[in-house]
Amino acid sequence: MLRIIARICARAGREAELRVVLRELLPATRSESGCLAYQLFQNADRVGEFVTVEQWTDQAAADAHLASPHVAAALARATDLLAQPPQIHRFDEVN
Amino acid sequence: MLRIIARICARAGREAELRVVLRELLPATRSESGCLAYQLFQNADRVGEFVTVEQWTDQAAADAHLASPHVAAALARATDLLAQPPQIHRFDEVN
Numbered sequence: 001m002l003r004i005i006a007r008i009c010a011r012a013g014r015e016a017e018l019r020v021v022l023r024e025l026l027p028a029t030r031s032e033s034g035c036l037a038y039q040l041f042q043n044a045d046r047v048g049e050f051v052t053v054e055q056w057t058d059q060a061a062a063d064a065h066l067a068s069p070h071v072a073a074a075l076a077r078a079t080d081l082l083a084q085p086p087q088i089h090r091f092d093e094v095n
Numbered sequence: 096m097l098r099i100i101a102r103i104c105a106r107a108g109r110e111a112e113l114r115v116v117l118r119e120l121l122p123a124t125r126s127e128s129g130c131l132a133y134q135l136f137q138n139a140d141r142v143g144e145f146v147t148v149e150q151w152t153d154q155a156a157a158d159a160h161l162a163s164p165h166v167a168a169a170l171a172r173a174t175d176l177l178a179q180p181p182q183i184h185r186f187d188e189v190n
Contacts, residue, residue, distance in 0.1 A: 009162055013135055014142075022190075023189050026190075040188065041098060041100065041189065042187050043186055044186060045184065045185060045186050050189075089140065089141070090138070090140060091139060092137050092139050094135040094137050094145075
């Protein structure tokens, strides 16, 4: 099982557009066979900062997600909306 | 309902000690009446980076957590373990 936390930051003034793109990714992502959980959060005070908290069956599932047509389409739409490339990191839950 | 995502970074060489302190907070935090969920994650590649993903009934519950004896004790123990003050931000889930 693999956990990912990603941070995605909008260019100033493009927050609402990026929110639309990220939100539209939710149903297609959650229907991927290796997706156990995928949540999207928006910073309440710095509205350009989005965080995804993700759970995948394994690395192959996370890789398949990044290579999926819906992510490719979202990245193409988001080119001008991002302040920087998404920061994607693997995490382990501490129990 | 209130969501918090916090980032807590260890000084170089103090990662394991900080992990112990943060892990020991879990049961007391989860037993707080206003705590709906509280997960602790450690970056798999940058082991000094910890993230909590939290769900509280309201702001008062999150404030009560930060003022609790177990958090005060943890902060006292962690003084020398932190690279910087914890970064604590309110988030909204995007559905």
